[in-house]
Amino acid sequence: xxxxxxxxxxxxxxxxxxxxxxxxxxxxxxxxxxxxxxxxxxxxxxxxxxxxxxxxxxxxxxxxxxxxxxxxxxxxxxxxxxxx
Numbered sequence: 001x002x003x004x005x006x007x008x009x010x011x012x013x014x015x016x017x018x019x020x021x022x023x024x025x026x027x028x029x030x031x032x033x034x035x036x037x038x039x040x041x042x043x044x045x046x047x048x049x050x051x052x053x054x055x056x057x058x059x060x061x062x063x064x065x066x067x068x069x070x071x072x073x074x075x076x077x078x079x080x081x082x083x084x
Contacts, residue, residue, distance in 0.1 A: 013033055032045060033046050046068075
């Protein structure tokens with residue numbers, strides 16, 4: 001839950017990859033977001049890449065997330081009759 005007095009949602013973004021299994025070369029690259037001014041500020045997955053090694057094209061990997069982030073910044077977000 002966001003502090004109702006605040007109309008600003010502050011987020012922290014984390015990206016890091018890890019090998020899923022020791023026996024193959026599949027890697028997992030999540031984009032995690034945490035709303036830092038939330039009462040239950042637990043991170044959640046907003047995007048996920050699974051493949052052999054790192055994503056080869058960073059633009060393809062980040063583009064959907066960045067487009068959504070820009071839309072949220074310009075259009076805002078409404079939740080439970082509160083606009084952010």
